[in-house]
Amino acid sequence: LKSLENQSNQNFVLWISFRPEEKDKQITKQIEKAIKRSGVKYVLTFDGIVMWDDRGTNHNIDLVERTAKTMEVLMPIVGDNKYVYTTGLGSDDMLAVNAIKEIQEQEYKKNGALYYLSGFVFNEQTKQLADWIRDTSCSKFTIMYEADTFLDANKHWEHERCLESHEFVPKCFDAKRLPDGRYCCLVHGWNISTEWENQFRGHEYYYDDEKSEILKLFGIKL
Numbered sequence: 098l099k100s101l102e103n104q105s106n107q108n109f110v111l112w113i114s115f116r117p118e119e120k121d122k123q124i125t126k127q128i129e130k131a132i133k134r135s136g137v138k139y140v141l142t143f144d145g146i147v148m149w150d151d152r153g154t155n156h157n158i159d160l161v162e163r164t165a166k167t168m169e170v171l172m173p174i175v176g177d178n179k180y181v182y183t184t185g186l187g188s189d190d191m192l193a194v195n196a197i198k199e200i201q202e203q204e205y206k207k208n209g210a211l212y213y214l215s216g217f218v219f220n221e222q223t224k225q226l227a228d229w230i231r232d233t234s235c236s237k238f239t240i241m242y243e244a245d246t247f248l249d250a251n252k253h254w255e256h257e258r259c260l261e262s263h264e265f266v267p268k269c270f271d272a273k274r275l276p277d278g279r280y281c282c283l284v285h286g287w288n289i290s291t292e293w294e295n296q297f298r299g300h301e302y303y304y305d306d307e308k309s310e311i312l313k314l315f316g317i318k319l
Contacts, residue, residue, distance in 0.1 A: 099316030100191035100281075102135050106198035110174050111139040112183075114146050114167070140174055142167045164250035172248055180205045181247040184239040185263070189288055191281045191315040192237075199275060200239050208256075209241040210270035212263075216280040217311060220293045224319060226308045228299035229282055234266040237280045281315045 101111060111132065119125050120143045132139045144163040175181055184200060186192065196213075203211055216237070218229040240260075246252040259269040266272050284293045302308045309319050 098131060098135055098137070100193070101137050103194050103316040104192070104197045105195050106201060107138075108201070109138070109197050111137050112171070113139065113141050115141065115143045116146060117143050119143065140170060142170050160254065161250045164253060168248045168250060168253070175244050175248060178244055181242045181244050182211075182239050183242070183247075185236055187236055189283045189285070189291055190237060191283060191317070193279045193281075193314045194316075196279045199279070203239075203273065203275075205241050206271060208271050210238060210266050210272040211241075211275055212238040212266050212272055213275050213277065213279050215277040215299075216282065217278065218282040218284060218291070218293070218295070218298055219312065219315075219317065221283060221285045223293070224308075225293065225301060226311060227301040229297050230299040231297055233264045234272070236263040238263055238266045238272075240270065281312075281317075 113128070113132075115125060125141075129139075129141060144166045145160075182200060184197070200211060203209075212234045214231050214235060216229045216235075217226060219226050240257060242253075242256060246256050257269065259265060282291050284291055302311065305319060312319060
């Protein structure tokens with residue numbers, strides 16, 4: 098959330114997708130309260146989690162119906178915009194201050210996508226910071242849609258049917274790689290998959306002044 102508060106371009110909407118049973122949970126209310134306090138524009142939907150139980154490969158009637166409900170909520174946000182760019186951002190990831198500006202500067206192209214490959218990883222528990230080196234498309238990616246394709250449940254999932262996982266982004270789309278160092282994975286002890294002891298971890302930064310310079314790009318202080 099801090100990394101979103103710090104974006105140089107605030108012309109975006111944070112979309113968080115939940116399962117229906119999470120609507121009245123206390124943690125959901127705490128999340129919304131924190132976002133409200135930040136001032137970031139946002140919308141919450143409760144018909145399934147994007148890129149988890151709503152993968153394009155699981156295209157079925159139930160999925161289309163749930164997606165249609167979600168799009169009814171998103172329609173006023175899209176408004177009269179011609180294109181929609183959706184950037185996947187896991188709850189453990191942070192974006193550098195100019196990332197959204199950089200993404201929005203990219204010209205729309207049919208079947209287009211953008212992605213970041215390598216970035217950083219920060220261990221919140223030990224205050225360790227290192228490079229995060231990937232050789233396939235990682236989970237920080239953006240899909241470009243024409244607005245009517247994005248809002249139509251059937252067209253939406255046909256558009257990304259082959260996207261089984263984030264590694265498939267360059268295979269499914271006409272994808273452009275953006276510069277490295279624009280994201281930081283966060284390790285906090287409750288992660289589902291990201292761990293400090295990881296094959297993707299590269300050079301570690303040991304000097305506090307060097308770490309501070311990198312982390313401030315993501316709204317984090319040592």
